[in-house]
Amino acid sequence: MDVASRALVEPLPDGIPDTFPARAAHFNVALATLYARASGRPSREAKAVDQQYLYPYEEKAVSDFLIQCGILGQPVRVKYIPAIAFSVTRHRPEADRPLKPPHYSWAKRFEKRRMELVIRKNKPQDWNRYNIYNKVVYWFEVIGAELHKPEILPENVYNMDETGVMLSMLNSIRVLVSKADMQRYRGARVKRTMVTAVECISADGRYLDPMIIWPASTHRANWTTHPTPGWVFACSDSGFTDSYISLQWLKQVFDPQTKCRAKNKPRLLIWDGFGTHETCEILEFCFENNIILCRMPSHTSHKLQPCNVAAFGPLKAAYREQVERMDRRGVGTISKQHFTYLYKPAREAALTKRNILSAWRGSGLFPFNPERVLTDTPKPPAKLTIPRAESVESQQYESMPTPATPVSAESLASLLNMIKLIPNDDAKRKEKLQQKVSNAALTLLAKNALLQD
Numbered sequence: 001m002d003v004a005s006r007a008l009v010e011p012l013p014d015g016i017p018d019t020f021p022a023r024a025a026h027f028n029v030a031l032a033t034l035y036a037r038a039s040g041r042p043s044r045e046a047k048a049v050d051q052q053y054l055y056p057y058e059e060k061a062v063s064d065f066l067i068q069c070g071i072l073g074q075p076v077r078v079k080y081i082p083a084i085a086f087s088v089t090r091h092r093p094e095a096d097r098p099l100k101p102p103h104y105s106w107a108k109r110f111e112k113r114r115m116e117l118v119i120r121k122n123k124p125q126d127w128n129r130y131n132i133y134n135k136v137v138y139w140f141e142v143i144g145a146e147l148h149k150p151e152i153l154p155e156n157v158y159n160m161d162e163t164g165v166m167l168s169m170l171n172s173i174r175v176l177v178s179k180a181d182m183q184r185y186r187g188a189r190v191k192r193t194m195v196t197a198v199e200c201i202s203a204d205g206r207y208l209d210p211m212i213i214w215p216a217s218t219h220r221a222n223w224t225t226h227p228t229p230g231w232v233f234a235c236s237d238s239g240f241t242d243s244y245i246s247l248q249w250l251k252q253v254f255d256p257q258t259k260c261r262a263k264n265k266p267r268l269l270i271w272d273g274f275g276t277h278e279t280c281e282i283l284e285f286c287f288e289n290n291i292i293l294c295r296m297p298s299h300t301s302h303k304l305q306p307c308n309v310a311a312f313g314p315l316k317a318a319y320r321e322q323v324e325r326m327d328r329r330g331v332g333t334i335s336k337q338h339f340t341y342l343y344k345p346a347r348e349a350a351l352t353k354r355n356i357l358s359a360w361r362g363s364g365l366f367p368f369n370p371e372r373v374l375t376d377t378p379k380p381p382a383k384l385t386i387p388r389a390e391s392v393e394s395q396q397y398e399s400m401p402t403p404a405t406p407v408s409a410e411s412l413a414s415l416l417n418m419i420k421l422i423p424n425d426d427a428k429r430k431e432k433l434q435q436k437v438s439n440a441a442l443t444l445l446a447k448n449a450l451l452q453d
Contacts, residue, residue, distance in 0.1 A: 004029050004037040053102045057439060058088050061446035063114050073130060078119055081107035087453035091445035128299040133379050135297035139304055140370040143294055146268060147368055154203040154366055156262050159270045161307040162241050164194045168334035171320050194239050195339055198249055201311060203366045205353035208257045211249050215239025226341040243276040250285055268292045272301045303373050310359035318346035412440060
């Protein structure tokens, strides 16, 4: 009942005349609205309810269904909502059923009416990377115990990871051309050769010299004509790292560049759970040189690895910018001999102290803040719980609270028992409880129609 309808039936205080102007002034309602309600004209809200495609209890069933699908990790696409609304009407009498689904724009209006729902875009993600909440919690328990040790200093905490860089991948760009120009592409010689770069960053904002892995059997001298002092080069047939290359990275890159700075204090190295990182030779070398290895759980590097969080993205963007510049100079094909010339300035532009510190901050490690990651990580599907209703057999009628609309067989049986205990002279209370039973039955029928569909 809206305010105007209530203003017509509620009694006025003593001393106020029972007239329309007096009621309008007392209840703060427009006089024209009060006259309209007295003449039988419904409110806009009531009229809108009568014109809606679904009844209120059916909308509640659809809303609960959509929320439950989201909790289980299978949210429903917006374009399917009208079909679901059509399905939920199957429990109605045949004369009351709509003949077709609502318009596709009905989903937007439905979202505005239901405050618990919101329309947004969801990106696809591998299930192995989706259900990682418990892994992330365990990771922060393990890494937190190590980082809080007094002998572990930020300048001795490192993260290593490999990233693939395509030699001549160009960006999509915005251009200003003639209206008559209908071309949507630009000519480019794309050579899909992937070079692997092994990078390592420290928690105090530094980065080590890289190891470059060529996709070849042997290394050629003309690939490294550009001066890159301190860089280490390796080759593999696949272009990716293996156990031997991982050991050589420790011996030739990590240990020489970090040992003097550590001053005999332990160095903590974080890397992913790739199998080539955990051979007996690698573990023995780390044990002998006071290097603590921390292996991240599987399928969590996109959330927990600082290099992936905020370092490799700017690095690849900077490299593509270098490729764009060379393309504008007329060099259409980027080969291996161009890589070091392009990759070196890209590293200097992207691996800044600000970006590196942002990477450690975004992964929740420095400063140590697990909630930075956990707030954006989907939790495991919630277990369905059925509310339990207390028995009313031993309760007195006077002490019975007004129950909620039942949602289980037990609570429904409890409500029916309560109705039996209400005296016949309390018809208003009995009618109120019977209405709850009716609402529960209608909602159950609507949900059942969705399940059948």
